[in-house]
Amino acid sequence: IVVAVDHVGIAVADLDAAIEWYASTFGLVMTHTETNEEQGVREAMLSAPGDAGAAVQLLAPLRDDSAIAKFLDRNGPGVQQLAYRVADVDASCAALREKGMRLLYDEPRRGTAGSRINFVHPKDAGGVLVELVEPAAAGGAEH
Ligand code: CMX
Numbered sequence: 001i002v003v004a005v006d007h008v009g010i011a012v013a014d015l016d017a018a019i020e021w022y023a024s025t026f027g028l029v030m031t032h033t034e035t036n037e038e039q040g041v042r043e044a045m046l047s048a049p050g051d052a053g054a055a056v057q058l059l060a061p062l063r064d065d066s067a068i069a070k071f072l073d074r075n076g077p078g079v080q081q082l083a084y085r086v087a088d089v090d091a092s093c094a095a096l097r098e099k100g101m102r103l104l105y106d107e108p109r110r111g112t113a114g115s116r117i118n119f120v121h122p123k124d125a126g127g128v129l130v131e132l133v134e135p136a137a138a139g140g141a142e143h
Contacts (some may be wrong), residue, residue: 001092002084006133007045007055009081011071015042022046028056032113040066043112057083057112081119081129084139089116089134096120096132108134 012018015033022028025107027066028046035042046056059080060067086092089108097103102121111117114136122129 001086001095003087005054005083006083006131007057008079009057009059009083009131010059010078011068011075011080012060012077013072015044015058018058018060019044019046022058024057026079031055034112035062036110036112037062037107039111041068047113048119080091083117083131086132086134089118089132092132092134093118101125114126 010018011119019033023046027049029049030044032045033043040061042060042062042129043059047053047117061072063069068080073102086095093103093108101124104119108116109117111125111131111133116134116136118132120130120132
């Protein structure tokens with residue numbers, strides 16, 4: 001089901017301050033940033049320079065009723081999700097439903113850079129909110 005570990009998502013209160021802190025502390029560089037209104041987040045992808053492996057995703061809330069705002073209220077800043085890259089998110093969701101897992105959405109929604117995403121409920125995944133990410137087709141338009 002899983003092609004690669006895509007990213008680890010970290011909830012932060014202030015995105016710009018967090019980007020600066022990760023750069024000055026660990027030398028991570030920002031490779032992408034965007035706002036996802038539907039998910040209620042401003043987000044940034046960070047990597048070690050020249051590393052094409054798993055990314056660190058910083059997630060800051062846009063609204064008080066967003067998933068990230070609720071997470072910050074409950075836990076404070078910290079790791080909120082682990083994201084696996086998949087080739088076909090519909091097929092992966094079907095396979096996981098077959099195994100009895102609850103997917104949060106009936107149909108995949110839009111994630112970072114035009115990807116298609118869904119989530120496995122943390123109570124069905126060992127206490128980890130698992131995101132499944134099917135990247136946008138290479139050369140496809142970003143939305
Ligand atoms: N990781 C692990 N456990 C979590 C969790 C997380 N991120 N969020 C909630 N939980 C736990 C709660 O602690 C709670 O446990 P207890 O019952 O033992 O207290 C349980 O899951 C259920 O909590 P809940 O109150 O029913 O659910 P929430 O309102 O906290 O919502 C969730 C949890 C996963 C359904 C919600 O965060 C969600 O819809 N997430 C998907 C969307 C998302 O995270 N978007 C932001 C990222 C966007 C992106 O990556 O692009």
